[in-house]
Amino acid sequence: MKKLLTTLLICFAAVTSSAADKPNIIIIMTHDMGFSDIGCYGGEIETPNLDMLAKNGVHFSQFYNTSRCSPTRSSLISGLYSHQAGMGLLTNDQGEHNPGYRGRLMERCVTIAEVLRPQGYLSIATGKWHMGHEKKEWWPLGRGFDRFYGCPQGGGFFFRPSSWGNRTVVRGDEVIYDKERDPAEGWYATDAWTDEGLKYVEEAVAKKKPFFWYLAHNAPHFPLQAKPEDIAKYRGKYKAGWDVIREQRYQRLVKLGLIDENHKLAPRYKHVPAWDSLSEEEKDTQDERMAIYAAMVDCVDQNVGKIIDSLKRLGVYDNTLIIFLSDNGGQSEGKRPLGFNRGKGAPGTAESNTHYGTCWANVSSAPFRKFKNLIHEGGISTPLIAHWPKGISASIRGSIIKQTAHVIDIMPTLVELSGAQYPDKHKGHEIIPMEGVSLKPLFDGGKIERSxxxxxxxxxxxxxxxxxxxxxxxxxxxxxxxxxxxxxxxxxxxxxxxxxxxxxxxxxxxxxxxxxxxxxxxxxx
CATH class of the missing domain: 3.30.1120.10 (Arylsulfatase, C-terminal domain)
Structure with missing residues (x-):
């Protein structure tokens, strides 16, 4: 009996040690944020927390997305190209004869949460899902996640779901806010996605379980809506105009080493007028629009700071891998170079529907050509920051990784780091093999080989x-x-x-x- 008890204690200690050694994982994704918007990528928007993660981790100069929201998310979460996952476009089902365009994550793929579950991870999703919403089994809880607080549909709101079409906010698989029920005054999506996720992180730590948290912001996607105090911080800072600010970003990118000085700044997009050709009234309007956009990015960074503080307080900061990226480049949707506000309220408020236009998207995607939805660098190049004190070699912290990488590489990276097994079958379905490669060698100062x-x-x-x-x-x-x-x-x-x-x-x-x-x-x- 004594021998059996000793054996059980040894086994329990081994399991506990194994769980403690597994890295916690947080993926933070922004929506429609360009390559050069944040400080450590040459931007003038104040992002001290992201800058700190880059300084003490690594960041990539040639990391790629798929150029649009749902396809990028499906590639990230599945490790496959978006068409293989069933999401070659958005969430409209184009029928069985178009298997790459079914509008949801198909059964031929697995999610990161489904792969990590056998390793004892508590998997959390907060924010925008947009990978199938018509049936609850397509929502996160049906795809391996243990906790969900967010919007099964796309984004498009920040203060109230009722302000944007059929959007809902769900906790678990229960709708709590919709066009009939709005959250209390003071609710703001960027804060809410973070605060709720941190509750689940605390739960995982209390249970001594490793956690995987997919935090998918709808910021800074249109309609541009931000808190007044955040907007005020940037008001007037964009009156220098897009021509000057693009050049300033380019110079900083070169100085930071993210862009070679031999790579010239792409010219101002053909449909964007010279800043000096605008009237003073037009300049003020444009300054306000970009100030709102900057405020939204700033708020994301504030919430990154909350996450960092919480991880330190919980004692799990050193063994948490934080990955930060965007789903595509700056967005020029709306077909008006100078943007617009079609809403009933003042720009930035819950009643507004403000777009910042091609003019500022050309800044967000600097130094590159083109925008979201396109395959030129302005559409597919995203920042990628990886921070993990316990797992990234001290010798390379603060460095820029210049090897090419893609969102399909996130799944194999997490499979290797967690010790998980990527399945051939799941719930009776044949699973397509992963397409990407693990980025772990890069965290050790090595290189990756892509076949x-x-x-x-x-x-x-x-x-x-x-x-x-x-x-x-x-x-x-x-x-x-x-x-x-x-x-x-x-x-x-x-x-x-x-x-x-x-x-x-x-x-x-x-x-x-x-x-x-x-x-x-x-x-x-």
Whole structure:
């Protein structure tokens, strides 16, 4: 009996030690935030907490998303290309004959939460889901998460769900706010997603369980709505105008080492007027719009600070991996270069519907060309910060990782770090193998080896990144070819000079598209 008791105690101690050794994981994703908006990526918006994470962790100069919200989220959470997960577009189901466009996470993929569950993780999702909302089994609790507080649909609100279509806020699988029921005065989405998630983190720590928290902000996506005190902080700071601010960001990016000085700042987008051509009244309006946007990003950073403080208080800061990224580049949706406010209330309020327009999206995505929805660098390049005191080598902290990486790499990274097993089958369904590679060697100062290219497709826009080469096209136009080592901002198209390289990469893209359920698109020359 004594021997049996001793054996049980040893086994219990081993399990407890194993759980303690597993890293806690927090993924923080912003929505429609450009490459150069935050301080450590050259921006003038005050983000001291994110800057600290970059200074004491690592940050990436060539990390890619899929160019739009739902596809990026599905790639992140599944480790697959978005079409393989069923989300080649948004949440509209295009039918069984289009398996890459079913509008939800399909049974042929698993989520990070489903993979981590056997390792004893408490998995938390707060914020925007937008990966299937019509049935509760498509919500986070149906896909491996233990706790959920957020919006099953897309974002589009900050003070009140009732201000934006059919949006709801759910706790678990119960709707608590909708068009008939609004939260109390003072509720603000960015704060709420964080505060509720921290409650679940405390629960996990109390239970001595490792936790995985997917915190998906709807900020700074339109409509631009922010707290008055945060807006006031930035009012007047953007009257220098987009031409000056883009140049300032570019100079800081070069100084920080995120952009080589040989990579020139892309010119102002063709539909954006020169700042000096605006009237004083127009300049004031534009300053206000960007001030609201900056306030929303600032609020995200404030909440990162709350997370850091809580992790330290709970004694789990050193063994928590924090990953921060955005789902796509700056958004120019709305089809008005100067933006607009179509709402009934003053810009920034719950009754407003304000967009900041192509003019400021061109700043958010600086130094690159193009925007959200497009496969040029302005649409697919995102900041990526990784901070983990216990797991990132002290010798590389504060450094910039210049190897290319993609959201499909997050799943294999977490599988390796947690000791989890990625399944061949789940709930009776065959599971597609992971597409990405683990980034763990980079945390140790090493390199990653990728056997294939990185591929892109969204509504007919296409791209391939293979080594230093990038092939890209828009809406069936001609392929463009860029040498990313010497021309990261895509200003010198080499397609006509290097037809064999263009043909090689185009053939690779066609093979990938056929394998990964990409809808047959018009062949590109």
């Amino acid at each position: 294939d290219a990185i591929y892109f497709e969204h509504t007919g826009k296409k791209g391939v990144r293979y080594g230093k080469w990038k092939l890209v096209c828009t809406y069936g136009l001609k392929w463009e070819l860029y040498d990313m080592e010497n021309d990261r901002t895509e200003l010198n198209d080499l397609a006509s000079e290097m037809p064999e390289k263009k043909a090689q990469l185009a053939k690779m893209w066609e093979a990938w598209a056929a394998r990964c359920f990409v809808k047959k698109a018009k062949r590109t020359k």
